[in-house]
Amino acid sequence: xxxxxxxxxxxxxxxxxxxxxxxxxxxxxxxxxxxxxxxxxxxxxxxxxxxxxxxxxxxxxxxxxxxxxxxxxxxxxxxxxxxxxxxxxxxxxxxxxxxxxxxxxxxxxxxxxxxxxxxxxxxxxxxxxxxxxxxxxxxxxxxxxxxxxxxxxxxxxxxxxxxxxxxxxxxxxxxxx
Amino acid sequence: xxxxxxxxxxxxxxxxxxxxxxxxxxxxxxxxxxxxxxxxxxxxxxxxxxxxxxxxxxxxxxxxxxxxxxxxxxxxxxxxxxxxxxxxxxxxxxxxxxxxxxxxxxxxxxxxxxxxxxxxxxxxxxxxxxxxxxxxxxxxxxxxxxxxxxxxxxxxxxxxxxxxxxxxxxxxxxxxxxxxxxxxxxxxxxxxxxxxxxxxxxxxxxxxxxxxxxxxxxxxxxxxxxxxxxxxxxxxxxxxxxxxxxxxxxxxxxxxxxxxxxxxxxxxxxxxxxxxxxxxxxxxxxxxxxxxxxxxxxxxxxxxxxxxxxxxxxxxxxxxxxxxxxxxxxxxxxxxxxxxxxxxxxxxxxxxxxxxxxxxxxxxxxxxxxxxxxxxxxxxxxxxxxxxxxxxxxxxxxxxxxxxxxxxxxxxxxxxxxxxxxxxxxxxxxxxxxxxxxxxxxxxxxxxxxxxxxxxxxxxxxxxxxxxxxxxxxxxxxxxxxxxxxxxxxxxxxxxxxxxxxxxxxxxxxxxxxxxxxxxxxxxxxxxxxxxxxxxxxxxxxxxxxxxxxxxxxxxxxxxxxxxxxxxxxxxxxxxxxxxxxxxxxxxxxxxxxxxxxxxxxxxxxxxxxxxxxxxxxxxxxxxxxxxxxxxxxxxxxxxxxxxxxxxxxxxxxxxxxxxxxxxxxxxxxxxxxxxxxxxxxxxxxxxxxxxxxxxxxxxxxxxxxxxxxxxxxxxxxxxxxxxxxxx
Numbered sequence: 001x002x003x004x005x006x007x008x009x010x011x012x013x014x015x016x017x018x019x020x021x022x023x024x025x026x027x028x029x030x031x032x033x034x035x036x037x038x039x040x041x042x043x044x045x046x047x048x049x050x051x052x053x054x055x056x057x058x059x060x061x062x063x064x065x066x067x068x069x070x071x072x073x074x075x076x077x078x079x080x081x082x083x084x085x086x087x088x089x090x091x092x093x094x095x096x097x098x099x100x101x102x103x104x105x106x107x108x109x110x111x112x113x114x115x116x117x118x119x120x121x122x123x124x125x126x127x128x129x130x131x132x133x134x135x136x137x138x139x140x141x142x143x144x145x146x147x148x149x150x151x152x153x154x155x156x157x158x159x160x161x162x163x164x165x166x167x168x169x170x171x172x173x174x175x176x177x
Numbered sequence: 178x179x180x181x182x183x184x185x186x187x188x189x190x191x192x193x194x195x196x197x198x199x200x201x202x203x204x205x206x207x208x209x210x211x212x213x214x215x216x217x218x219x220x221x222x223x224x225x226x227x228x229x230x231x232x233x234x235x236x237x238x239x240x241x242x243x244x245x246x247x248x249x250x251x252x253x254x255x256x257x258x259x260x261x262x263x264x265x266x267x268x269x270x271x272x273x274x275x276x277x278x279x280x281x282x283x284x285x286x287x288x289x290x291x292x293x294x295x296x297x298x299x300x301x302x303x304x305x306x307x308x309x310x311x312x313x314x315x316x317x318x319x320x321x322x323x324x325x326x327x328x329x330x331x332x333x334x335x336x337x338x339x340x341x342x343x344x345x346x347x348x349x350x351x352x353x354x355x356x357x358x359x360x361x362x363x364x365x366x367x368x369x370x371x372x373x374x375x376x377x378x379x380x381x382x383x384x385x386x387x388x389x390x391x392x393x394x395x396x397x398x399x400x401x402x403x404x405x406x407x408x409x410x411x412x413x414x415x416x417x418x419x420x421x422x423x424x425x426x427x428x429x430x431x432x433x434x435x436x437x438x439x440x441x442x443x444x445x446x447x448x449x450x451x452x453x454x455x456x457x458x459x460x461x462x463x464x465x466x467x468x469x470x471x472x473x474x475x476x477x478x479x480x481x482x483x484x485x486x487x488x489x490x491x492x493x494x495x496x497x498x499x500x501x502x503x504x505x506x507x508x509x510x511x512x513x514x515x516x517x518x519x520x521x522x523x524x525x526x527x528x529x530x531x532x533x534x535x536x537x538x539x540x541x542x543x544x545x546x547x548x549x550x551x552x553x554x555x556x557x558x559x560x561x562x563x564x565x566x567x568x569x570x571x572x573x574x575x576x577x578x579x580x581x582x583x584x585x586x587x588x589x590x591x592x593x594x595x596x597x598x599x600x601x602x603x604x605x606x607x608x609x610x611x612x613x614x615x616x617x618x619x620x621x622x623x624x625x626x627x628x629x630x631x632x633x634x635x636x637x638x639x640x641x642x643x644x645x646x647x648x649x650x651x652x653x654x655x656x657x658x659x660x661x662x663x664x665x666x667x668x669x670x671x672x673x674x675x676x677x678x679x680x681x682x683x684x685x686x687x688x689x690x691x692x693x694x695x696x697x698x699x700x701x702x703x704x705x706x707x708x709x710x711x712x713x714x715x716x717x718x719x720x721x722x723x724x725x726x727x728x729x730x731x732x733x734x735x736x737x738x739x740x741x742x743x744x745x746x747x748x749x750x751x752x753x754x755x756x757x758x759x760x761x762x763x764x765x766x767x768x769x770x771x772x773x774x775x776x777x778x779x780x781x782x783x784x785x786x787x788x789x790x791x792x793x794x795x796x797x798x799x800x801x802x803x804x805x806x807x808x809x810x811x812x813x814x815x816x817x818x819x820x821x822x823x824x825x826x827x828x829x830x831x832x833x834x835x836x837x838x839x840x841x842x843x844x845x846x847x848x849x850x851x852x853x854x855x856x857x858x859x860x861x862x863x864x865x866x867x868x869x870x871x872x873x874x875x876x877x878x879x880x881x882x883x884x885x886x887x888x889x890x891x892x893x894x895x896x897x898x899x900x901x902x903x904x905x
Contacts, residue, residue, distance in 0.1 A: 017433070020453050028408075028451040033400035034393020036581070037452075038532050039617040043844035046532060074393035087391040091383050091810060094250030094818055096390030097397060097532040097581025122853035129844060131532050131582050132250045133821025135855035137814070 003063050007032070008076035018064035023047045025063050026073060034074035034100045038129070045128030048101040049073045055108040057127075074100035083107055086141035094132035102128045106142050115148060214290065217556055218282035220572035227358035228317070230283040231310045232261060233275070238338050238351030240267045242307075245277045245284035245292060246299040247553050249531075249580035249587070250818070251873040252384055252811035253299035257307060259382045259807050260300075263374055264311030266335035267350070274385050279555035279575035291556035295588050295702070297775035297871025300807060304868050312366035314357075321356035322348060371805060371866060382808035386579070397581050398536045398550040399614070406538070406610040407436060409601045410455040410619075412462050413444040416471035416837040417624055418697045421445055425463035432458040441600040443593075448601065452614055472697025473837040479629055479696055480523055483652040486692055487521060487633035491652075497690040498667035500676045504686030509646035512637040518725055519635045520718060523898040524710045526832035527627035527703055528847060533581020534620035537598035542608030544568035548595060549610075551580025553587035561592035562599045584822065585702040589625055590660045593699075621847060622839040626832055627703035628654040629696075630671070632714045636684075642726025643736065646686035649675055653710075654700045655693035667691040670702060674711030674774060674878070679741035680719060698834070704822055705774055708878035712772035713899065716882030720768070721895055730769055730886065745802050746771050748863050749780035752800035756861045757782040765795060768887025770879045775871025777803040778863075781820070781879045783856070785887035792884050792901055794824060794856040799879075802863035804870045812872050813860035819876025820858045825850035827881035829900050856880075 004013045007030060014029045026032040026049070035058060038046030042057035049058045050072040077084060083106050086092075093099045102125070109116055109124035116124065121142055130138070140150055226233055233241040242258040254274040262272045277284045277292075284292045287302035315335055322340045323330040325348075334341050341347040350357075376382060389395040414420065424445045426438035434454025438447050445462060449455035485491055538549040539562070546562045552575050559570035580587055598613035605611055615623070630653040639645040653671040657663035669676070672691050681687050703709060723733035731754055738747040750771050761767045765784040772779060784796045799816045806812055829848035833840045841847035885896040 017453070024451065024453040027400075028453070031402060032393075033396075033402070036397075036533070037399055037614075038534075039844050041617070041843055041845065044532070044617075077392070079388070079392040079394075084388075084391045088387040091387050091814065093384070093387050093390035094252065094814060095532065095582040096250070096386065096395050096579065099390050100393050103391060126851040126853045129532065129849055129851060131530060131584070131822070131825075131849065133818035133825075133850065133855065134814075135821065135850075135852045136817050136857055138852065 003067065005063065005066055005071060006069065007071045008073060014063070016063060019062045022049070022058040022061045022063050022066060022071070026058060032073050032075050036097055036100055038098065038101070043129070044098070044101075045105060046098050046101040048104040048128065050104060050108055053108060053111060055105050074104060077103065077107060081107065082145040083110070083141065086145040089144065090137045090141045092134050092137040092141050094134055098128060098130045102130065102138055106138070110142065110146050115146060116142070214282040214285050217291070217559070218280045218571045220569045221278070221280045221574075223278050223280045223283060225283070228314045229310050229362065230277070231307060232265070232314050234314075234350050234354055236351055236354060238271070238349040238354070240265065240272045240338065240350070241275050242272060243275050243277045245286070245303070246294040247276070247551060247577050247580055248386065249551060249553070249583040251299065252808065252814060253294070254386065255382055255384045255811055256300045256807045257303055258385065259376055260304065260307040261311040263376045264308045264369060265315045266337070268338040269376055269381055271338060272385075276577045279552070279559055279573070279577070280571070281556045285556070291554065293554040293556060293588060295553065295585065297874040300869045301776065301871065308368050309366060312368050313362040316363050316366045317357040317360040318350060318353050320360050321353045325353070325356060377805065377807050378809065380810055383810060395579050397533055397579050398538060399533055399581070401538045401549050401578070401612060403538070403610040406612055407448050407450065407605060408452045408455045408612045408614055409446050409448045409598070410459045410614055410616070411441065411444045411446045411597060412459050412464055413619060413622065414466045414468065414471065415622075416468055416473060417699060418471040419466045419468045422465040422467040424465070428461040428463070429458040432461055437605070438462070439604055441597065441604070443597050443600075446601045448605065448611065455614065456616070471837055474696075474834070475836055476526060476629060476832070476834040479834075480631065483629065483631040483694065484521060484523070486652045486694060487631045487650045491692065491694070495692050495694060497692050499688075499690050500667050500672050501678075501681050501689045502687050504646070506648070506686070506688035508686050509635060509637060509648040509688055512635070512646060516638045517635065518638070518718075518722055520633070520721065520895070521897060522632045522710070522714050522717075524630040524713070525830070525899065526629050526698065526834075527709070527826055527830045528621055528832050528841070529582070529584040529586035529625075529703055530621065530844075530847060530849060531580075531582030531584060531586055534615045534617055535586070535594040535623070536612065536614050537595045538610055538612045539595070539598040539602035540608045540610040541566055541599065541602040541606060544572065545608070546573040546599065547576070548573065548599070549576045550578060550595065551583070551587060552577045552595070553580065553583055554592070557588070557590060558592045558595050561596045565596060565599045566603055584704040585706070586625060589701060590662070593623065593625065617844070618842045621842050624699035625701040626698065627709055628656065628671070628700040630710045632710065634714065634718055636718070636722065638722065638726060642722070642728055643740075644680065644684040644722065647681060647684045647688070649687070649689040651675065651691045653691070653693060654696050654698070656700055656702060658693055668693060670706050672711070673707035674772060675715060677773070678715050679743035679746055680715055680737055682743070683737045683740035704819070705874040705877040708772060708774040708874070709826070712770065712774070712878035713882045713885065716770040716772060716879070717885045717889070717896060720886040720889055724889070734769070734771060745778045745863070746773065746780075749778045749800045749802050752861050752863055753780040753782050753798050756800065756859065757798040766887045766891040768883045768885065768890060770882035770886060772875070772879050774875045774878060777801055777870045777872065777875040779816070779875045779879045781883045783880060783883035783887055785884050785891070787888065787891055792828070792888055793854070794880070794884055797856045797858045797880065797883070798861070799858055799876065800861045800863060801872070801875065802865055803872050803875070804865050804867040806862045806865070807869060809862055812862060815872045816860040816876040817858040819874065820880045821850050821855055823877040823880040824856065824884070827884060827899055827901060828854070829902060831900050
């Protein structure tokens with residue numbers, strides 16, 4: 001069955017069952033393999049793309065109902081998006097498999113919030129798993145891309161209610177990177 | 178060292194029949210008198226250029242370093258390239274990295290005799306080899322320039338891929354390429370004095386793959402698209418050791434896009450035009466399993482049997498193997514009273530849970546095999562694929578891609594998922610490529626877990642509060658037993674870290690033994706292997722002993738390191754203590770741990786706060802002695818990542834079995850560390866002039882005991898079982 005989608009600003013027609021998750025249409029039909037398969041149940045975020053600017057998990061989003069919306073994938077960011085530059089500057093990736101999804105979640109975040117707090121970064125990014133544990137650099141790269149000061153060392157991993165206290169402690173200790 | 182490889186061949190690697198096949202393939206004489214690596218590589222065609230198997234230089238002077246090791250996050254590609262670039266005096270900005278083909282003769286891991294990335298050895302086993310390769314190539318260019326300019330070679334300088342002479346003559350690698358390529362490489366080129374390194378050890382040594390991994394262009398197995406390629410999924414038995422009894426493919430074959438359904442040794446394969454069709458087809462299968470020989474025990478049953486064994490109540494025919502033992506074991510067996518410490522620790526099965534589930538692309542045409550995937554143990558994968566199709570390992574071609582994490586999972590003696598893919602591609606035949614895709618659930622249920630392990634210790638203290646006698650029992654499934662690489666004596670992967678511990682060295686009487694019961698659950702190395710449990714037991718025990726002795730845990734360690742002559746432990750500990758500063762932030766409690774693994778010593782001081790009984794980890798100060806630090810930034814990255822990996826397991830990691838079936842099938846039930854739970858890791862490197870040692874794994878095992886020790890300090894309660902969620 002034919003469906004027409006708007007992917008990265010181009011209208012594309014694909015032959016696929018309407019129940020097919022967008023992920024598999026992007027990867028198998030359109031060859032846009034930057035968007036990754038990680039869990040298939042919206043638990044890991046590796047498949048994150050934007051639908052009208054909102055981050056969604058393409059592994060659980062059937063293509064039916066996506067007519068007329070704008071779909072953006074990692075390929076649609078162009079390679080030199082401020083976040084992608086920051087990712088390279090901080091050498092964020094290790095294995096790299098989750099990073100497309102991480103960047104898409106981060107791109108939606110800073111599009112909507114030019115100066116996210118640590119708590120807001122946590123909220124936006126905790127749906128994206130990185131098994132290599134690049135979280136510290138992801139946070140640094142997001143802040144860098146958004147033109148924000150680095151996070152004091154003791155803040156990450158701190159319970160949210162303690163963040164103010166942790167910032168005070170870290171600042172007074174002069175810690176940070 | 179070819180020991181393990183010889184064993185591979187002797188036991189089940191290249192059988193006599195394979196050699197005969199090989200003889201007809203490549204000419205009989207070729208195999209006679211060859212080294213094992215040559216036999217493994219027979220039939221393989223690799224073109225080696227003028228500068229050897231590790232270096233290619235293009236007409237424009239750009240340098241390509243060929244990596245024999247797979248890159249799945251460790252940053253080894255950057256480090257390996259930097260070793261070459263340093264000795265070659267190449268322009269680092271114009272150095273790229275290419276993945277080597279599979280060929281044990283050219284690309285064996287120097288410590289293993291087979292081409293395999295593991296044991297945090299990529300840099301250490303390549304150090305001399307790549308320094309020499311870079312230096313030899315540099316010498317060839319220098320000699321070419323000397324001849325061309327008619328000046329003494331000693332007067333030529335090389336910097337950033339440009340040769341120069343005081344007369345003002347200069348030439349780039351590109352200009353001298355043809356001349357240099359004609360020169361015979363020196364057998365023993367002069368290596369630099371490490372004090373003169375200009376690239377190694379600087380922050381210029383950064384990853385070469387960050388752009389490709391940030392714009393979606395990095396190519397993983399999952400991304401392979403080949404003409405006419407099919408995609409397969411396999412229905413596996415729900416319990417380890419199960420087999421197909423019967424299946425009905427009628428409904429599966431009705432799914433649009435499904436091409437074929439057939440049985441293979443590991444289950445029922447559904448082959449389709451695309452991934453979604455393969456998935457829908459598999460879901461439509463009707464299956465019956467024969468579980469007569471399946472492992473049907475629950476993990477709780479296995480754990481309690483291990484506890485019995487550790488307590489001396491196991492089967493009498495179970496073999497105990499000693500290590501590090503000395504003195505009169507009866508002293509500790511009979512010890513009683515207030516100066517005796519006893520504890521039992523339990524560690525669950527753990528899944529590696531790489532972000533990219535296991536997958537492989539294979540094409541089989543007669544006895545020709547091409548594999549395209551993130552191969553970690555190319556020689557093993559060649560041998561297993563060759564055995565399936567009846568050819569020589571060397572005629573199995575492997576294009577190694579980036580892998581989306583491994584943490585040990587992709588190096589199995591059986592090449593489990595790659596072999597499965599070869600079976601399917603063999604049935605499809607005609608050289609048609611087949612991509613095998615495992616779902617997260619397939620991956621999670623497939624086993625090859627970190628073994629379930631129980632430790633029991635009994636320690637008596639001397640009058641000063643230090644260990645006088647130490648009894649240690651470890652009960653674990655063996656990873657190595659029965660494998661081609663299993664040696665004599667106790668399985669080192671089960672005892673490393675307890676074996677060799679400076680605390681045992683500092684103790685006059687030691688009675689340490691390992692028992693390895695048989696369980697039908699496939700087990701495997703998991704980032705830092707034995708240290709995943711031994712570091713916890715040794716380091717958490719030491720804090721409890723220090724407490725019992727009324728001593729500060731840092732001072733207690735210092736005294737034991739002095740007794741054991743463990744200078745590197747002491748230096749790493751001292752650096753971490755110094756960098757951490759005098760006190761934790763208000764409300765946070767510190768815990769310390771130090772452990773040596775893969776030749777490197779890591780000390781960590783973790784700041785922990787208990788929130789509703791659960792540890793939250795904030796700042797983690799890390800000190801590492803890993804010999805010469807090639808890329809300080811990537812060493813830091815591995816400490817950050819290794820810490821997260823270890824903390825994830827310590828906080829949440831646990832695979833349980835109910836009647837033999839794995840309970841945790843995806844990230845909803847197998848919880849892993851997320852951004853809001855991640856600590857901030859500060860990394861400090863102990864200055865060293867020694868050859869490089871491991872970095873990828875040593876950052877993993879230290880965080881769990883550091884956190885447990887912080888919790889002990891905060892609550893006076895010890896941790897007897899991981900993950901913390903299971904005990905608190």
